[in-house]
């Protein structure tokens with residue numbers, strides 16, 4: 001599987017998507033394991049972040065004393081995550097692999113695939129292979145959490161999707177020279193194929209780092225966002241999980257997945 005240029009700029013990605021409360025998100029993930037996992041997994045402290053990018057969730061769990069593993073296809077992202085973990089003095093195992101085809105040496109209790117990274121799985125076959133690979137990496141009773149866009153938002157009528165992120169937005173970047181990242185994630189005329197259900201998404205980062213000329217990184221890469229019923233059918237088809245819960249956000253306690261304003265995301269929790 002090829003990767004967009006976007007992900008070869010790990011620091012710019014981290015600034016662009018770093019304004020989130022990783023502590024709270026990890027508390028929700030741990031809540032899922034405690035409340036929806038089954039013994040013995042519910043008692044284990046081990047976590048796998050899939051399509052981990054900068055691996056901020058895995059690093060947060062490592063800081064909490066969990067055994068943490070970050071898996072990504074991008075060597076640049078993994079190197080960035082390694083340096084981050086080293087700077088924070090935490091232990092993080094790194095695996096460079098495709099999330100549709102990987103194996104862990106030791107299974108984990110909890111796995112997560114966050115921030116719409118599931119949209120990199122383009123075909124039904126890839127989804128089923130991925131779900132089976134994750135289930136093999138989990139302890140019996142272990143839990144897998146997927147965070148995706150709410151189906152009501154995927155038609156992307158809000159395009160173009162743009163924002164500006166600054167290194168000063170988050171304490172994580174306090175040590176860096178001032179850096180501004182102007183992001184485009186999805187252009188108005190990005191082509192959508194109604195049969196394969198894939199978008200060719202335009203991503204553009206304009207990176208302005210103090211004292212350096214601006215850099216522009218643009219790519220056009222396929223993504224697929226999933227509707228709830230097709231995802232449900234694919235989960236059933238995989239035969240890899242015994243129970244499924246659907247939530248509308250990563251909050252404790254989580255709201256149900258529905259069409260109310262409280263339901264902002266599609267969060268799927270699967271128990272092996």
Ligand SMILES: C[S@@+](CC[C@H](N)C(=O)[O-])C[C@H]1O[C@@H](n2cnc3c(N)ncnc32)[C@H](O)[C@@H]1O
Nearest residue numbers: 007051052053072073074098099114115117120
């Ligand atoms: C949205 S980003 C990172 C998400 C990260 N978990 C977060 O919360 O910010 C998606 C990541 O998926 C990785 N990726 C894309 N396709 C992949 C695949 N088939 N297997 C593993 N990683 C993949 C990219 O390299 C990128 O780092």
